[in-house]
Amino acid sequence: MLQHPENPTNTFSNIVEATKPWLRGRTISGVLILVGHLAFAYHFVLMLLKFGRADGVGPTLLAKPESAAEASS
Amino acid sequence: MNKLTTLFCGFLFTFVLAWIGLVLVPQFQFGQLQPFVNEDTGESFPPMRSGLAETGKQVYQANGCIYCHSQQIRPEHQTADMARGWGARRSVARDYIYDRPHLLGTMRTGPDLSNAGVRLSNEAWHHEHLYAPQSKSAGSTMPPFRYLYKVQKIQGAGSPDALKLEADDAPPEGYEVVPTPDARALVAYLLSLNQNYSLPEAKLSTE
Numbered sequence: 001m002l003q004h005p006e007n008p009t010n011t012f013s014n015i016v017e018a019t020k021p022w023l024r025g026r027t028i029s030g031v032l033i034l035v036g037h038l039a040f041a042y043h044f045v046l047m048l049l050k051f052g053r054a055d056g057v058g059p060t061l062l063a064k065p066e067s068a069a070e071a072s073s
Numbered sequence: 074m075n076k077l078t079t080l081f082c083g084f085l086f087t088f089v090l091a092w093i094g095l096v097l098v099p100q101f102q103f104g105q106l107q108p109f110v111n112e113d114t115g116e117s118f119p120p121m122r123s124g125l126a127e128t129g130k131q132v133y134q135a136n137g138c139i140y141c142h143s144q145q146i147r148p149e150h151q152t153a154d155m156a157r158g159w160g161a162r163r164s165v166a167r168d169y170i171y172d173r174p175h176l177l178g179t180m181r182t183g184p185d186l187s188n189a190g191v192r193l194s195n196e197a198w199h200h201e202h203l204y205a206p207q208s209k210s211a212g213s214t215m216p217p218f219r220y221l222y223k224v225q226k227i228q229g230a231g232s233p234d235a236l237k238l239e240a241d242d243a244p245p246e247g248y249e250v251v252p253t254p255d256a257r258a259l260v261a262y263l264l265s266l267n268q269n270y271s272l273p274e275a276k277l278s279t280e
Contacts, residue, residue, distance in 0.1 A: 005153075006151070006152050006153045007153060008153040008156030008157055010153075012157065012184055013210070013211075013212055016182075016183075016212060016213065016214055017212060019182065019214070020214065023182075023214065
């Protein structure tokens with residue numbers, strides 16, 4: 001079943017058959033990446049609109065070091 | 074030296090080097106390629122495509138055929154392309170001088186199409202294959218391109234271009250499947266794919 005793709009006795013339909021599990025894997029990973037992108041976009045918008053933290057620190061990414069130090073102490 | 078200046082010089086060096094390697098050198102190598110004219114017959118190679126086939130190339134591009142199909146026969150000694158019967162000789166730069174953009178492709182989820190017009194020269198076969206790929210090639214992962222076809226009521230004797238479809242692919246009783254202009258152009262393009270001519274740098278082995 002598994003043969004080198006440059007072996008001409010390995011028919012092309014055999015190669016196509018061998019790619020199918022990988023194509024399914026690619027579909028699943030594509031869905032996971034899509035979900036990840038949507039989750040990131042959602043949180044990014046939340047951060048920009050300052051909906052993030054209940055304690056009102058705002059976006060931690062854009063916070064000045066002093067306020068970050070205060071927040072951690 | 075200022076750090077920004079160093080950074081800028083680094084960027085410049087990177088881009089200039091890439092430009093030389095990817096644009097300038099290939100331009101010197103292939104930029105002046107002319108069609109090969111056979112002195113005896115006056116024929117010019119590669120052959121020019123018909124207008125319909127050129128329209129079909131745009132359909133090929135628009136439908137992303139390149140994501141699964143390459144159009145390049147690699148050298149015989151390292152690869153099985155020619156042993157598979159995909160072409161009679163390797164592809165060379167001159168084969169693509171009329172292609173803007175060229176459609177060499179990098180993926181072979183489907184077979185190579187450099188010589189699709191030679192290997193599969195039946196127009197009806199291509200239409201039926203595009204409409205229902207698995208009916209022609211069992212186990213194929215190619216998606217059907219049914220939106221390139223129109224299902225219509227049979228008028229009188231029916232259209233002479235109606236697809237001959239079987240079993241599940243067949244339209245309901247009293248209806249027929251006919252190609253749209255896009256489908257006709259695409260098939261004309263596929264039939265025009267042919268590298269079966271000799272060039273000085275890549276001769277057919279029969280000569």
